[in-house]
Amino acid sequence: MGALGLLAGTAFLLLASHALLKRLRTGSAPVDLLVFLLLFTALQSAMILLALLTGLLSFWPLTLASAAGLAALLAAGERPPPLRSLVPKRPDSAWDRALFWGVAIAFLSFFAKLAWFSPYWGDAIMYHLPSVAEWVRAGCLVSGFFHDVRVWLPAGFQLIETWWVVFLHHDALIELGGIQMLAIALAAVNVLARALGLHAGFAVFTAAYIPVVSLNVTTCSNDLAVGAMVLSAFALVAARAPHAFEAFPILLGVGIKPTAGMAAGGVILYAVLTGRSRPRPRVALLLPLLAGATLVSGFWYARNQHLTGTPFGPVFGGPGTMGHVANPNIGLENLWDTLAKFPDWARDRGIFEALAPDKTAWGWFVLGIGFPVTILSLRASPELRRLALVFFTSWLMVLVCVEDSGQQLRYALWFPVLFALAAARAPGRLLVTATLLAGALNLVATVIPRETTYVQGREDFPRDLPRDADLAVVFEECGYCYPLYNHDYSRRLHYPRSMEQLRASGARYVYVADPVPWVMPYRKWRKLGGRVYEVPRP
Amino acid sequence: MKYRVLEVAGALLVLVLRLFALRNTEPGPQPPWYGDWIVVTALFWMGAAFADRKPRPQAALLAVACLWLLSIYAVHQGPHTFWIFYPGRR
Numbered sequence: 001m002g003a004l005g006l007l008a009g010t011a012f013l014l015l016a017s018h019a020l021l022k023r024l025r026t027g028s029a030p031v032d033l034l035v036f037l038l039l040f041t042a043l044q045s046a047m048i049l050l051a052l053l054t055g056l057l058s059f060w061p062l063t064l065a066s067a068a069g070l071a072a073l074l075a076a077g078e079r080p081p082p083l084r085s086l087v088p089k090r091p092d093s094a095w096d097r098a099l100f101w102g103v104a105i106a107f108l109s110f111f112a113k114l115a116w117f118s119p120y121w122g123d124a125i126m127y128h129l130p131s132v133a134e135w136v137r138a139g140c141l142v143s144g145f146f147h148d149v150r151v152w153l154p155a156g157f158q159l160i161e162t163w164w165v166v167f168l169h170h171d172a173l174i175e176l177g178g179i180q181m182l183a184i185a186l187a188a189v190n191v192l193a194r195a196l197g198l199h200a201g202f203a204v205f206t207a208a209y210i211p212v213v214s215l216n217v218t219t220c221s222n223d224l225a226v227g228a229m230v231l232s233a234f235a236l237v238a239a240r241a242p243h244a245f246e247a248f249p250i251l252l253g254v255g256i257k258p259t260a261g262m263a264a265g266g267v268i269l270y271a272v273l274t275g276r277s278r279p280r281p282r283v284a285l286l287l288p289l290l291a292g293a294t295l296v297s298g299f300w301y302a303r304n305q306h307l308t309g310t311p312f313g314p315v316f317g318g319p320g321t322m323g324h325v326a327n328p329n330i331g332l333e334n335l336w337d338t339l340a341k342f343p344d345w346a347r348d349r350g351i352f353e354a355l356a357p358d359k360t361a362w363g364w365f366v367l368g369i370g371f372p373v374t375i376l377s378l379r380a381s382p383e384l385r386r387l388a389l390v391f392f393t394s395w396l397m398v399l400v401c402v403e404d405s406g407q408q409l410r411y412a413l414w415f416p417v418l419f420a421l422a423a424a425r426a427p428g429r430l431l432v433t434a435t436l437l438a439g440a441l442n443l444v445a446t447v448i449p450r451e452t453t454y455v456q457g458r459e460d461f462p463r464d465l466p467r468d469a470d471l472a473v474v475f476e477e478c479g480y481c482y483p484l485y486n487h488d489y490s491r492r493l494h495y496p497r498s499m500e501q502l503r504a505s506g507a508r509y510v511y512v513a514d515p516v517p518w519v520m521p522y523r524k525w526r527k528l529g530g531r532v533y534e535v536p537r538p
Numbered sequence: 539m540k541y542r543v544l545e546v547a548g549a550l551l552v553l554v555l556r557l558f559a560l561r562n563t564e565p566g567p568q569p570p571w572y573g574d575w576i577v578v579t580a581l582f583w584m585g586a587a588f589a590d591r592k593p594r595p596q597a598a599l600l601a602v603a604c605l606w607l608l609s610i611y612a613v614h615q616g617p618h619t620f621w622i623f624y625p626g627r628r
Contacts, residue, residue: 343556343575347575347611347614348615349614350618367575368611369604369608372603375579375586376586379545379587379590441619
């Protein structure tokens with residue numbers, strides 16, 4: 001039943017996005033594909049946000065609304081494109097076929113990870129996905145439900161993830177959000193490559209196999225989503241879309257993570273450098289689109305302003321409990337700190353991880369092949385020099401705005417794609433062979449994400465605990481909460497911060513992630529297994 | 539490329555500054571000059587500028603630079619790439 005709802009909902013979004021695309025059509029198939037994916041994502045986000053605000057976030061309202069929308073579109077004469085037009089053309093040469101199948105294998109590996117792994121990545125199960133779980137359980141927007149201050153960060157990517165779980169009331173497909181973002185990122189790389197006269201297949205293959213990109217596909221992290229939006233903005237500029245529309249992905253990105261706004265400087269510079277010769281925008285269509293994107297993204301900042309008195313919530317500038325997020329320090333010293341460590345990080349000493357701590361996780365291609373080939377390409381091509389300048393500008397702006405945590409390079413996942421593009425200027429057989437081998441090494445290193453070997457949140461979890469029994473979770477600043485909700489979101493979690501709150505919650509069981517002082521009596525309580533104890537009745 | 543002299547000067551500056559930094563950096567293991575990717579990249583940049591519009595020397599330089607850089611990368615990343623085959627590391 002849930003699968004039927006998801007199919008109906010997705011069919012509605014696909015047809016609605018196609019209907020909008022027909023009115024925006026750019027005349028270029030690669031640009032149309034990118035715009036189509038962006039429209040799909042925007043409508044998907046808007047629909048979930050609307051459902052959250054109206055308290056209609058559940059199977060029946062969303063399925064009925066989707067079915068009604070689908071019927072209305074069909075009645076209005078909208079038809080999906082013929083299936084034949086969606087089948088990619090057979091690449092001409094053997095090398096192109098190898099690159100094509102390489103990208104197909106990358107996508108297969110992501111679907112295998114989707115099927116095989118539950119959400120495993122630390123930040124996602126600490127504070128990204130608990131929001132999704134609370135929304136799906138409540139059927140409406142729930143804000144600030146626990147005291148990890150990062151719960152106030154913009155949740156644009158959680159809207160996309162919620163779409164893939166709400167119909168099923170199960171998180172089996174939650175990583176589809178990341179695969180969707182990779183599709184957007186690669187569609188943007190395709191547009192950029194074609195606009196600059198590069199070998200698109202080579203650029204797409206190389207970008208798909210950059211470890212820090214591929215690892216972030218299935219982490220439920222929002223960094224790839226921001227990367228996809230920034231690349232889309234660059235691509236729309238390169239494809240000479242109307243200036244107003246070039247802002248569309250950045251507006252969507254700001255609702256996912258503020259780093260999209262930090263990277264916007266390079267996009268604006270690119271738009272200035274590429275001149276004014278643009279087609280006239282269709283104001284009647286573009287204005288509602290831009291207004292919609294602003295509303296969907298601006299909502300999180302307005303919510304924070306309303307509930308906490310600051311648009312960024314307690315995360316930035318407020319008295320948060322976590323030192324590394326409570327006190328932003330924007331300045332050139334951040335940039336120097338990162339640049340001083342970059343020569344060491346580029347060597348990637350250590351196993352690739354999505355967070356890329358103390359390394360770039362850019363993989364075998366970028367340093368070994370990408371750097372020298374990029375030098376040659378930049379010497380030969382003014383267009384590529386311009387692209388490198390604006391990529392660098394955006395990268396430096398992001399690095400000025402984020403503190404040195406050892407993990408800051410992942411905030412600009414889109415940056416290493418520059419080397420994939422630069423190397424795609426005129427790839428000969430030797431270069432393609434070396435790149436295919438580098439891709440294979442990157443795949444070996446990332447086919448099992450390192451983080452899946454960490455036990456987070458479910459260690460020694462008692463099997464005999466009833467699946468739907470309420471559970472209180474006690475942590476000091478952050479905890480691995482999400483797995484405790486169960487895959488079908490059947491368990492209600494409470495987040496008490498005192499013994500009185502714990503008693504008032506009515507939860508019979510408590511998961512002590514951190515033994516904070518007020519919960520110390522737990523040592524005398526009956527242990528069910530792992531960190532779960534039974535709360536004695538008063 | 540019109541600005542070959544500027545390019546060579548820029549690459550030389552990077553090379554000198556990097557060699558200086560390698561000799562005078564904070565405590566900790568520093569790679570020898572031939573194990574540093576910035577040194578190799580700067581040398582390649584200089585070579586590419588000298589070999590401007592000469593495809594064969596440029597291709598040979600590119601091959602040497604790629605092999606050299608891949609060797610440097612392999613020394614540091616190589617053992618970690620195959621981590622899934624080491625049962626003890628999981």
